[in-house]
Amino acid sequence: xxxxxxxxxxxxxxxxxxxxxxxxxxxxxxxxxxxxxxxxxxxxxxxxxxxxxxxxxxxxxxxxxxxxxxxxxxxxxxxxxxxxxxxxxxxxxxxxxxxxxxxxxxxxxxxxxxxxxxxxxxxxxxxxxxxxxxxxxxxxxxxxxxxxxxxxxxxxxxxxxxxxxxxxxxxxxxxxxxxxxxxxxxxxx
Amino acid sequence: xxxxxxxxxxxxxxxxxxxxxxxxxxxxxxxxxxxxxxxxxxxxxxxxxxxxxxxxxxxxxxxxxxxxxxxxxxxxxxxxx
Numbered sequence: 001x002x003x004x005x006x007x008x009x010x011x012x013x014x015x016x017x018x019x020x021x022x023x024x025x026x027x028x029x030x031x032x033x034x035x036x037x038x039x040x041x042x043x044x045x046x047x048x049x050x051x052x053x054x055x056x057x058x059x060x061x062x063x064x065x066x067x068x069x070x071x072x073x074x075x076x077x078x079x080x081x082x083x084x085x086x087x088x089x090x091x092x093x094x095x096x097x098x099x100x101x102x103x104x105x106x107x108x109x110x111x112x113x114x115x116x117x118x119x120x121x122x123x124x125x126x127x128x129x130x131x132x133x134x135x136x137x138x139x140x141x142x143x144x145x146x147x148x149x150x151x152x153x154x155x156x157x158x159x160x161x162x163x164x165x166x167x168x169x170x171x172x173x174x175x176x177x178x179x180x181x182x183x184x185x186x187x188x189x
Numbered sequence: 190x191x192x193x194x195x196x197x198x199x200x201x202x203x204x205x206x207x208x209x210x211x212x213x214x215x216x217x218x219x220x221x222x223x224x225x226x227x228x229x230x231x232x233x234x235x236x237x238x239x240x241x242x243x244x245x246x247x248x249x250x251x252x253x254x255x256x257x258x259x260x261x262x263x264x265x266x267x268x269x270x
Contacts, residue, residue: 020249040259114246
């Protein structure tokens with residue numbers, strides 16, 4: 001049993017992480033703010049049922065995830081492509097199969113490029129990739145947060161990363177961050 | 190000494206390797222391969238760097254008003270409790 005009186009002190013340290021993920025889930029600042037506020041409020045109300053000494057960060061993310069899913073369900077403002085069929089197999093290590101690491105200026109990828117690429121992922125993949133790559137949760141923690149079996153988590157992370165890599169690759173080519181035969185031609189000989 | 194690992198296996202399990210999700214035996218077998226195979230080592234470094242770039246670029250700054258709003262909402266809920 002956790003003490004409600006200490007909730008703010010215990011939980012506010014995760015605000016930045018929750019807000020970053022909320023922003024990518026909703027794609028909208030105002031909605032992200034509402035989602036995070038609701039998460040803290042629900043967390044406060046349910047804090048009595050939180051087992052002290054267990055993972056508070058994961059617990060909060062689970063509340064966030066639940067609230068987000070409920071909001072999606074009630075609104076259904078867009079046709080939710082939650083989990084696409086497995087009909088488009090994307091190669092693993094998309095960049096690696098086309099470039100050598102030296103050809104890619106990863107550090108020149110901007111916030112805007114990366115966020116846009118993440119936003120284009122289908123819901124379930126986006127969620128899994130954010131929890132794994134941005135928040136560093138383990139597969140088991142992600143399974144608990146998103147309430148799906150661990151095998152599903154692994155598949156979502158895997159396919160999400162591949163898909164994200166493909167999109168980033170395309171942006172990087174567009175922005176000239178990758179040396180391709182097409183944009184190598186312009187050099188002085 | 191564990192069974193040697195080929196490039197296909199090493200690359201296939203690279204995500205689990207980087208995510209720290211392999212058993213110690215599997216992890217060290219793959220590490221052994223990566224340490225001795227330049228292309229696979231390149232993939233490890235690239236995937237690792239990409240992960241850092243993604244995590245870094247997705248950080249959002251929390252608006253001060255949001256902090257205040259949340260604290261106020263919790264206070265209000267406390268009073269109502």
